[in-house]
Amino acid sequence: MPYELYYWDGIQGRGEFVRLALEDAGADYIDVVRENGGVAAMLAILKSKTEPLVPFAPPFLKDGDFILSHVANILLYLGPKLDLSPTSEKLRHFANGLQLTIADFVTEIHDTHHPIGVSLYYEDQREAAKARAKDFLENRLPKFFGYFERVLAQNPKGPHTMVCGTHTYVDLSIFQLIEGLQYAFPLAMTGYEADYPLLAALHRRIKMRPRIARYLESDRRQPFNEEGIFRHYPELDRLVR
Amino acid sequence: MPYELYYWDGIQGRGEFVRLALEDAGADYIDVVRENGGVAAMLAILKSKTEPLVPFAPPFLKDGDFILSHVANILLYLGPKLDLSPTSEKLRHFANGLQLTIADFVTEIHDTHHPIGVSLYYEDQREAAKARAKDFLENRLPKFFGYFERVLAQNPKGPHTMVCGTHTYVDLSIFQLIEGLQYAFPLAMTGYEADYPLLAALHRRIKMRPRIARYLESDRRQPFNEEGIFRHYPELDRLVR
The missing domain is CATH 1.20.1050.10 (Glutathione S-transferase Yfyf (Class Pi); Chain A, domain 2)
Known part of the structure; x- marks a missing residue:
């Protein structure tokens, strides 16, 4: 299942630090908001009244059902999976x-x-x-x-x-x-x-x-x-x- | 060996988020800059021309030889040790x-x-x-x-x-x-x-x-x-x- 990156369309912004890692690793990912219906999908998560892992703001990443926010946190999570982290x-x-x-x-x-x-x-x-x-x-x-x-x-x-x-x-x-x-x-x-x-x-x-x-x-x-x-x-x- | 917290004396500042975790857990720690010679010890690390793990700014924590900076990073590291993190x-x-x-x-x-x-x-x-x-x-x-x-x-x-x-x-x-x-x-x-x-x-x-x-x-x-x-x-x- 591809990673789903949620970030505003039209700018590099903070999302770009995540995109560069995904691109450098050749990872399978969807830049959700740049697809049809993507803005609505992002806002549905941000405004959800039930999602326990609700993020404060984009960028956030979905890996299956798991949602996590903040560039440094996303890279901490992705780093080992993309072989872009130190091992210790x-x-x-x-x-x-x-x-x-x-x-x-x-x-x-x-x-x-x-x-x-x-x-x-x-x-x-x-x-x-x-x-x-x-x-x-x-x-x-x-x-x-x-x-x-x-x-x-x-x-x-x-x-x-x-x-x-x-x-x-x-x-x-x-x-x-x-x-x-x-x-x-x-x-x-x-x-x-x-x-x-x-x-x-x-x-x-x-x-x-x-x-x-x-x-x-x-x-x-x-x-x-x-x-x-x-x-x-x-x-x-x-x-x- | 006690944890060593390095942060400016005289203010709560960002260091306080770390202090609260150490205090809540009853951890053994030294608030280095509030001790004699503490400012010099902090500046020696910040200005070191050889330390590989040199921090950008206080607060930073020393655990033995290991140095790490930034409140969220310090709490991510200490959390499991102090029983202040989720388990998953x-x-x-x-x-x-x-x-x-x-x-x-x-x-x-x-x-x-x-x-x-x-x-x-x-x-x-x-x-x-x-x-x-x-x-x-x-x-x-x-x-x-x-x-x-x-x-x-x-x-x-x-x-x-x-x-x-x-x-x-x-x-x-x-x-x-x-x-x-x-x-x-x-x-x-x-x-x-x-x-x-x-x-x-x-x-x-x-x-x-x-x-x-x-x-x-x-x-x-x-x-x-x-x-x-x-x-x-x-x-x-x-x-x-």
Whole structure:
């Protein structure tokens, strides 16, 4: 039975971190909301008055009758099944901690364009967004990137993967972060390879994985746009180096 | 060997969700930064150029040589050891998804007073904070509380616990959310019991657990203040009912 991924159609968003794992593993899955009747199916679960495992929000995954939500939790569950996790229990917790750091970073990236609230349009919070994006690019992005670069450098199995000596879902998520930030903040990301050579090498390695390369060329990969997490608003971007 | 919890001294903050689990279980642990030399010990790990399992930020836990970070990840690890997890693998993932929803809510609570950036003082972002707190109290708090209330109502084992039929770390974290919100937003929380009777009953139940009651009276429980997640700024609070 294929996995069922439930996430909004039309954006990569948080669902993309799950899609990349499913695609990299060549897993059998349905992107439910991109099929006919998919939105209704998703809302039926979200609004259910009886489902015990009701999720707060997309993305969520169905594996048979089992439902689970949150990117890091879904990847924790799928990782061993897709051969995208470290094998030891302890390193699985380390991978999960890294994925949660990525989740925090994603929230901060999102909030550069929505610092006041998700209920309001970007245009109604643009001035606050400029202040938040400035702080993000000057302080937060270097802090997160510096940390991820150190994790690579300090990996006893070598600086090519984030956890252990083999490829995991964390590496795929780092790739997506860099892709998204290059779309949203092309000025700020100019020349990032010089400061973060290990991250840049990881990004290149993932992009060349055969299934990922095919996925990126397919129409299953939706383009970045100004509805998702990573939005390109030129007024929020700036050279920081 | 006792667990070692590393978190900033002087605030409950995110560390408190871990402390409550350790205290409820009567576990042997050291709150390292509250001991002599603790800050230096924490910074040595955070700044280490060799530690493979380096965390991004506190809180993190040491269990012997093993280090893991992020509240939800720490509770996922400790839960089975402290008898605060469901027994089935699937319900452990459901509990983890709930804990991650709580983590998202905590970030939104924090951002009511820091919508522009953690690098800036509250006083330098007060106007944006007023707008964000308004949106939070009118839209986000009811959305999260409504969801948690539904999870209780839809629990097939009864509406007294969030997951399965036994007490878990998720219940302890819900207690802390309500304690914190009552401190930060006493006006907005006035009469919340009428709208969320199951949450209110859960809050009362946890408060009366013997080890929790003793902990809350001890000096290990630090008071809420305006340095933590839950801050009482009267200008951000309002009656919403």
